Amino acid sequence: MAGFSTDGILLKRIDYGDHDLIVTFFTVSMGRISVMAKNAKKSVKRFAGALEPFSAMNLECTWPKRKNTLPILNNVELSNPFSKIRTNTAKTGYACYWLELVNAWMEEGKAQAGLYELLYYVLAALDTGTMEKEILSLLFQIRFMNLSGFTPDLTCCGSCSTPLDEIRQQRITFDFAEGQLVCGRCGKKAMRRHAITVSKGTLKQLFWINNSDLQRAERLRFSPCTVREGEALLEAFIPCHIGREVKSLTFLRRIREVA
Ligand SMILES: [Zn+2]
Incomplete structure (x- = not known):
């Protein structure tokens, strides 16, 4: 057969x-x-x-x-x-989140070799502990968006195309509904209900981990502030873009609260 x-x-x-x-x-x-x-x-x-x-x-x-x-x-x-993931609650929380995104967003029966490689890479690094789980999660999320074709442009204002370096404000608004950055000038035109602000430094680091060699990512160092901002941005934008509740995020946030 x-x-x-x-x-x-x-x-x-x-x-x-x-x-x-x-x-x-x-x-x-x-x-x-x-x-x-x-x-x-x-x-x-x-x-x-x-x-x-x-x-x-x-x-x-x-x-x-x-x-x-x-x-x-x-x-x-x-x-x-990957048995060291299963025996650690925090690691389990991150892995469940990544798996739920893949399960929710990927089409049945359509090969995605790049995404398979990425998922395997982050699970292996999470298991062995070669990288911090928080940074692995930023890496996974930003590259997951890239491979799925919905990475927002983090290099300029989505409305007037002013490059990040030429925007005067140090903290830039990200509008979830439009899926783009909005500079101070463009931001004044409308009341934004579903948005957060992120520092320029965080946006640059996210851009960097999206575009650098996967192996070089192991040497990355992120400040606690960058990790928090990156988490807030990506964990809100991805569920918003895929249009469904991601249940494992509730579990992940609860783990972080008690950690
Ligand atoms: Zn603008």
């Missing part, structure tokens, strides 16, 4: 009846796909306990015999369980 094999990261799993699971992966060759894991709920041994969120694995599936049914997951080979 015809089938396929690909590497994937487990995004989510839901119960299906008493014995089975429907598992959603973000895969290298097919993008986001959901498959049926028969007896996975009944017997943990069936997939050797590999079907956990964030885990990276190679999966082997069979195409279904009937239309409108899911491929059947036959076998998995775990390549990285």
